[in-house]
Structures are given as C-alpha cells and as structure tokens.
Amino acid sequence: MSKQRNSIWTFFASVKLALFILFILAAASIIGTILPQGETAGAYNQFFMNQLGVTGNSANILTTITFQLDLDTMYQSWWFRGLILLLSLNLIVCTIERLPDVWRLVVLDNLDTKLDRITTMRNRRGYTTTLAVKESCSAISAKLKGLGWQTSERERDNGTLLFAQKAPWSRLGVYVVHASILIIFAGAMIGSIWGEKGGVNIPETMTTDKIYQFGSGTPIDLGFTVKCNWFHLTKYANGAPKEYQSELVIIDNGEEILTKTIEVNGPLKYKGWTFYQSSYQSHQKFIITVVNSNTKTKEQFLAPPQQAVRWKEEDILFGIQELVPTPIPGNYKYKLLLADGKGGQNFYLLDDNQQVTINQADGSKYTFHIKEFFSTGLQVSKDPGVWTVYIGCTLMLIGLWVAFFIFHKRMWILVRREDDTTHIFLAATTNKNKAGFETEFDTISNGVADINKIEAQ
Amino acid sequence: MESTPLLSLSTFGYLFASCVYMAAFLFKSKKAGLAGTTLTALTFLLQTVALGMRWYESYQIGAGHAPLTNMYESLVFFSWSIASFYLFMEFKFKNRNLGAFAMPFAFIAMAFASSGWVDQNINPLIPALQSNWLIAHVVTCFIGYAAFAVACGIAVMYLIKNRSPKSDGLLATLPEMKVIDDIIHKCMVYGFLWLTAGIITGAIWANSAWGTYWSWDPKETWSLITWFFYAAILHARFTRGWHGSRIAWLAIGGFLCVIFTYYGVNYLLSGLHSYGGS
Numbered sequence: 225m226s227k228q229r230n231s232i233w234t235f236f237a238s239v240k241l242a243l244f245i246l247f248i249l250a251a252a253s254i255i256g257t258i259l260p261q262g263e264t265a266g267a268y269n270q271f272f273m274n275q276l277g278v279t280g281n282s283a284n285i286l287t288t289i290t291f292q293l294d295l296d297t298m299y300q301s302w303w304f305r306g307l308i309l310l311l312s313l314n315l316i317v318c319t320i321e322r323l324p325d326v327w328r329l330v331v332l333d334n335l336d337t338k339l340d341r342i343t344t345m346r347n348r349r350g351y352t353t354t355l356a357v358k359e360s361c362s363a364i365s366a367k368l369k370g371l372g373w374q375t376s377e378r379e380r381d382n383g384t385l386l387f388a389q390k391a392p393w394s395r396l397g398v399y400v401v402h403a404s405i406l407i408i409f410a411g412a413m414i415g416s417i418w419g420e421k422g423g424v425n426i427p428e429t430m431t432t433d434k435i436y437q438f439g440s441g442t443p444i445d446l447g448f449t450v451k452c453n454w455f456h457l458t459k460y461a462n463g464a465p466k467e468y469q470s471e472l473v474i475i476d477n478g479e480e481i482l483t484k485t486i487e488v489n490g491p492l493k494y495k496g497w498t499f500y501q502s503s504y505q506s507h508q509k510f511i512i513t514v515v516n517s518n519t520k521t522k523e524q525f526l527a528p529p530q531q532a533v534r535w536k537e538e539d540i541l542f543g544i545q546e547l548v549p550t551p552i553p554g555n556y557k558y559k560l561l562l563a564d565g566k567g568g569q570n571f572y573l574l575d576d577n578q579q580v581t582i583n584q585a586d587g588s589k590y591t592f593h594i595k596e597f598f599s600t601g602l603q604v605s606k607d608p609g610v611w612t613v614y615i616g617c618t619l620m621l622i623g624l625w626v627a628f629f630i631f632h633k634r635m636w637i638l639v640r641r642e643d644d645t646t647h648i649f650l651a652a653t654t655n656k657n658k659a660g661f662e663t664e665f666d667t668i669s670n671g672v673a674d675i676n677k678i679e680a681q
Numbered sequence: 682m683e684s685t686p687l688l689s690l691s692t693f694g695y696l697f698a699s700c701v702y703m704a705a706f707l708f709k710s711k712k713a714g715l716a717g718t719t720l721t722a723l724t725f726l727l728q729t730v731a732l733g734m735r736w737y738e739s740y741q742i743g744a745g746h747a748p749l750t751n752m753y754e755s756l757v758f759f760s761w762s763i764a765s766f767y768l769f770m771e772f773k774f775k776n777r778n779l780g781a782f783a784m785p786f787a788f789i790a791m792a793f794a795s796s797g798w799v800d801q802n803i804n805p806l807i808p809a810l811q812s813n814w815l816i817a818h819v820v821t822c823f824i825g826y827a828a829f830a831v832a833c834g835i836a837v838m839y840l841i842k843n844r845s846p847k848s849d850g851l852l853a854t855l856p857e858m859k860v861i862d863d864i865i866h867k868c869m870v871y872g873f874l875w876l877t878a879g880i881i882t883g884a885i886w887a888n889s890a891w892g893t894y895w896s897w898d899p900k901e902t903w904s905l906i907t908w909f910f911y912a913a914i915l916h917a918r919f920t921r922g923w924h925g926s927r928i929a930w931l932a933i934g935g936f937l938c939v940i941f942t943y944y945g946v947n948y949l950l951s952g953l954h955s956y957g958g959s
C-alpha cells in the first residue's frame with residue numbers, strides 16, 4: 225500500500241509530468257482558437273461543412289463529438305479544468321518535495337562545509353602572504369563586505385575559515401514563480417465562483433437596477449439604481465468613433481451617492497461592481513429640451529425627425545424638419561421649426577448638443593437644445609478575484625526576475641599559518657550563470673590578492 | 682508623411698547591414714564586422730528618429746498616439762526591438778558573427794512592413810485602444826518577440842555549426858558550441874520574462890477596458906500557448922538537462938509559435954472567427 229502511494233506521489237512530483245502537461249495544455253488550447261466557441265449546433269454543422277468540405281452527415285457527427293467533448297466551451301470544460309488541476313497538483317507536490325531541500329540550502333551553515341569539497345571547486349586560487357592570519361582575515365573580510373557580500377568566520381582545522389555569500393534567498397525565486405501560478409489560478413477560481421458578468425443598455429435620462437447576465441440573459445439585481453444622465457459620442461473627421469462617454473449616477477436607498485463620467489478605459493466602481501462603457505445605440509430620435517426663458521418652465525420631448533411636437537401648456541408647435549448632413553459622416557445639423565399658435569413660422573439651424581434662444585414676435589422667448597437620443601451600453605462585472613490575480617502576476621514577475629537574474633554566490637576562504645607563512649585558499653561556486661561567475665571570481669580574487677600584498681602560489 | 686520614406690530607407694539599412702555581417706562572417710573580415718555594427722547602429726538611429734517623427738505626425742493629423750497601434754507600426758517596432766536587442770547582445774558577448782544570423786530578422790520585418798501588403802497610414806484610434814496599457818503591452822510583447830527572434834537566428838547558427846563542430850574553416854570564427862548554446866538559452870530566458878510581462882499588461886488593459894482580464898480569444902490563447910511552450914523548454918533544460926541541438930530546434934519551434942501568435946492569428950484564424958462572430 226505504502227509503495228503504491230509512493231509511486232503516485234513520485235508521479236505527481238516529477239518534472240516529466242510537468243513537461244507533459246505544459247505541452248498538452250499548449251496543444252489542446254489550439255482547438256478552441258480554430259473551432260468557434262459558444263455556437264449553436266446549426267452553426268457548427270455549417271462550420272464543418274464550409275471549412276472541411278464534408279457532407280451534412282459527417283458534419284452532424286462532428287458536431288455531436290464537439291458537444292460530447294464540450295469543445296464548444298472547451299476552456300470551461302471539465303477536461304480542460306482537469307488539466308489545470310493536474311498542473312496545480314503537480315506544482316504543489318513538486319514543491320513539497322523540493323522546497324525543504326532548497327530551504328536548507330538557504331539557511332545552511334556553510335562554515336561547516338567539508339574542506340575537501342572546497343578544495344575541488346572549479347573556481348579556486350591559492351596565495352601566500354607574510355601577514356598574520358588575523359590581519360589577512362580582517363582585510364579580506366572588509367574587502368568582500370565592501371563588494372556587498374555577507375561574511376562570517378570560524379576557527380577550523382588549524383586555521384580560520386571565512387565564508388562569504390550573496391543572495392542565498394534568490395534560490396526561492398523559482399518557488400515564488402510557482403506559487404504565483406497557484407495564486408493566479410485561485411484568483412480565477414474566486415472570479416468564476418463569486419463573480420458576475422453582464423451588461424445593460426440604459427437609455428439617456430433613464431435608470432436601471434438590474435443587469436443581464438452574459439450568455440443566459442438572466443436578470444441580476446444590483447441592489448441599487450444606476451441612472452444615465454447623458455451619453456456623448458465624438459467622432460473623428462472620417463466618422464469613426466473617437467470617444468464615447470456617459471454620465472452615470474449611482475442612487476442607493478433613494479440617495480444620489482455619486483456621479484461620474486465614464487468612458488472606454490475609464491470605468492465606474494461601486495460596491496464591488498464595475499461599470500464599463502462598452503457600446504451605444506442610437507434610436508433615430510432626438511431629445512429636445514425647451515425652456516421658456518421668461519417663466520423658466522422646462523420640458524423635455526423625444527421626437528423622431530419630421531414630426532411635429534406640441535407643448536400644450538405653452539401652446540407652441542415645433543420639430544426637426546430636416547437633418548442636414550455635415551462633413552463628418554453620421555453627424556447632422558438640425559433644422560428646427562418653431563410655430564407659435566398664430567401662424568408664425570421660424571427655422572433655425574443648430575448643431576447637435578447646442579442650444580438656441582428664439583425670441584418670438586409676442587415677446588415670449590424659448591431656448592431649445594437638441595441632442596441625438598442614445599442608449600449607453602454598459603458591461604457590468606463583479607470579480608472579487610481580480611486583485612488576487614494581480615498579486616499573482618506581480619509575484620510572478622518578481623519571481624522570474626529573481627530566478628533568472630539573481631544568483632546565490634558562495635565563497636570560502638581558508639587562512640592557515642604554516643612554516644612562517646600564511647596560506648590563503650579561495651574557492652567559490654554559484655548556482656547559475658557559471659560562465660559569467662568565472663570572470664567575477666577572477667576579479668575578486670585579484671582584488672583579494674592586491675589588498676593583502678599577497679603572492680600567488 | 683515624411684517618416685514613411687525614412688522608415689523605408691531603414692529597410693535598406695538593415696538589408697545592407699545583414700549583407701555586410703554575412704560578408705564579415707564568410708570572409709572572416711574584422712573590418713566588415715565593424716562596418717556591420719556601424720551600419721546597424723546608424724540605421725537604428727535613423728529608425729528611432731523616424732518613429733519619433735511618425736509619433737509627431739500623428740498629432741498633426743489629429744490622431745495623436747504612440748506609433749504602436751497597427752500592423753505596420755508594430756512591424757516597425759518589432760524590427761527596431763530586434764536591432765536594439767541584437768546590439769545589446771553584440772556588446773555583451775563581443776561577437777559580431779551573431780549579426781549575420783540575427784539582423785536578417787530586423788530586415789525581414791521592415792521589408793514586410795514596407796511591402797505594400799500592410800496599410801502604412803496613420804489611423805485614428807478606436808476608443809478601446811486609447812490606453813497607456815496598450816503602449817506598455819505592445820512594448821513588452823515586442824521586446825520579448827525580438828529576444829525570441831534572435832534566439833531563433835542563433836539556434837540556426839548552432840545547427841549549422843553542429844554539422845562540423847570541430848572544423849577549423851569558416852565555422853571556427855563562430856563562438857564555441859557551449860557558448861552558442863548558452864546565448865540561445867539567455868535569449869529565451871529574457872524573452873520569457875518580457876512575454877510574461879506582455880501577457881500581464883495585456884490582461885490588465887483588457888480588464889480596464891472591458892472588465893475581463895482573460896477571455897480566451899484566439900490571440901490571447903496563442904500567446905498563452907507560446908508561453909507554455911517556452912516554459913516547457915526552460916524546464917526541459919533546467920531540470921532535465923536538455924541542451925544543444927534539441928534546444929536549438931525548440932528555439933526555432935518557439936519562434937514559429939511567436940510568428941503565428943503575432944501574424945497567423947490575424948490572417949488565418951480571423952477568417953474563421955469572422956464567420957464565428959456572424
């Protein structure tokens with residue numbers, strides 16, 4: 225039994241498995257980039273017939289396979305998640321297996337190292353000097369400290385052993401990378417369990433307290449109300465949208481809590497929900513705001529072009545008689561027609577989102593403001609896992625940096641007095657970048673030789 | 682636009698530099714090697730100035746944005762990154778023969794950009810692209826791609842030398858096998874770090890524009906495939922001791938993934954997906 229458990233354990237601890245999973249994940253991921261995701265059976269039939277040139281029957285079979293294996297939503301499928309779970313298990317077991325050894329290396333008492341290990345290291349040099357043991361030790365130690373090495377020393381084997389090292393903790397960099405992968409997975413899981421993604425269209429001046437889940441369209445209660453005061457679209461000279469913005473108001477418990485203008489790349493956040501400006505819809509209607517400048521009475525009307533609107537209380541009749549094209553495709557000036565009840569008619573040309581004040585013969589004065597009527601399209605999401613994912617990403621970058629560019633360097637210096645001369649022996653290793661370290665070792669050992677006025681053996 | 686002819690000129694600069702590097706390698710000429718470096722550096726400066734001008738011109742036509750937003754601009758930046766990464770490598774490893782294998786990539790990217798298949802106009806940006814994260818994303822990705830391109834070039838060099846590693850003819854001027862192997866690895870490590878940063882900045886950007894940091898679209902997925910591929914190579918080398926021609930072939934395979942992520946996804950898969958979206 226225990227042997228069997230051992231073999232399962234070894235299986236999960238092996239880097240071979242890791243290589244295998246990484247290649248399989250890479251290969252499997254390709255499927256979903258070729259096969260459209262989230263389509264209907266009919267669409268898949270069409271797809272197979274068009275792309276593979278197969279008959280309707282074969283296309284049917286392929287479509288059945290697609291659904292059987294969840295290839296239509298493969299990144300959410302049980303088997304893809306299974307692969308990710310396997311990778312996580314692999315990482316965890318591998319870490320449990322190796323981290324203790326690595327930790328031991330980080331905190332190792334290197335002054336205890338066997339001398340015959342030191343004397344066979346690839347980077348090594350010997351010197352002699354007339355200085356006393358104590359003097360040369362403190363000179364070497366000072367020199368290395370100046371170069372950023374941590375030093376320690378101990379009396380051993382009829383001499384003094386000096387040990388110096390740099391960045392022992394850098395050995396943990398790889399484990400930070402591995403942990404960061406698990407943290408990112410955890411963040412993604414939090415998001416998929418407790419997160420919501422949906423969208424809603426709010427016509428200008430209207431409110432909503434619901435959004436609609438992507439895919440299913442199920443309404444989700446926000447628990448507060450969002451109002452769209454206005455939506456505004458600006459265009460480039462060629463008519464392509466340049467920026468779109470909406471002013472949103474959050475109303476919670478009947479109180480206006482906050483007002484913010486959002487734009488693409490500039491969302492609004494409230495109570496864990498984030499509102500992104502994602503689209504818009506024009507209704508081919510116009511909001512006409514009219515103010516009686518004398519009495520300050522104000523009224524808003526919604527009208528399509530070429531339709532007269534009556535403001536009964538004020539007894540005026542008005543409308544957009546014509547949309548006059550501008551050089552920017554899709555933008556118009558409005559030809560406003562105003563008729564007082566007594567047969568007088570006036571025309572005014574005004575730009576979108578502009579106002580004009582009209583004095584009538586009878587002394588009454590009206591201010592008109594016309595604006596195209598839009599609905600703002602919002603994507604709304606709640607993802608409590610995002611910060612976990614971001615923390616994981618940051619850790620990953622830091623960990624990669626450490627794993628790739630910071631090395632654990634160790635140096636042993638044995639100083640012994642024999643026959644009235646002091647013998648100094650220097651040896652060093654590093655865990656990575658061995659070629660680069662040879663040069664560094666040469667420089668350091670030359671420096672050590674210089675300060676002690678030591679002669680090379 | 683005055684920057685476009687300058688950028689086209691840099692195409693020839695890199696072509697010329699590649700040829701001179703190649704001549705330096707074939708005829709074992711130190712002088713030609715120096716000329717190659719000088720040409721590369723000058724062309725790089727020219728290209729930098731031209732990129733700056735294009736940036737400025739974009740403001741003049743009212744579409745102001747960093748020149749990193751369409752296929753043309755990204756190809757130019759790719760070529761620029763390869764040249765700068767290569768110059769850094771040459772300085773670090775003190776071997777000009779790397780140029781014969783790395784600089785052709787800078788030329789090919791520029792040649793493709795200037796070929797007429799790619800729209801060279803400065804286009805106004807749709808709202809989703811107006812983000813500083815876009816700049817961070819493109820810059821990090823392309824530094825990574827450049828490192829992978831150089832790794833691929835040097836892998837080719839390794840495989841050529843591998844056919845007669847001990848010869849004292851032409852190939853003797855190339856670095857030792859062990860050194861080439863180490864350079865390939867270092868390029869991939871460097872590229873992996875930047876690709877990771879590229880994927881992360883892309884995710885942050887997507888989250889700030891759409892509220893989803895990952896949506897498994899083909900481009901994202903292919904960048905992840907590439908990432909898995911290089912992660913596997915690093916593990917094979919670090920923990921299983923793979924090296925030499927195996928790693929060289931993998932470096933070439935990795936770069937094919939990069940090319941597919943960068944270019945193939947747009948032109949091969951978009952056809953399917955425009956269908957998928959309709």
Ligand code: HEM
Binds near residue numbers: 314315405624
């Ligand atoms: C996508 C997932 C992974 C990434 C990004 C990753 C990243 C890394 C990196 C950057 C290194 C350092 C390599 C070097 O210095 O050249 C490394 C080493 C290593 N990885 Fe992974 N890794 C992943 C998955 C795994 C898995 C699933 C295992 C499970 C066995 C694993 C086991 C190891 C081991 C044993 C080392 C060597 C550590 C040492 O002895 O210092 N890795 N990994």
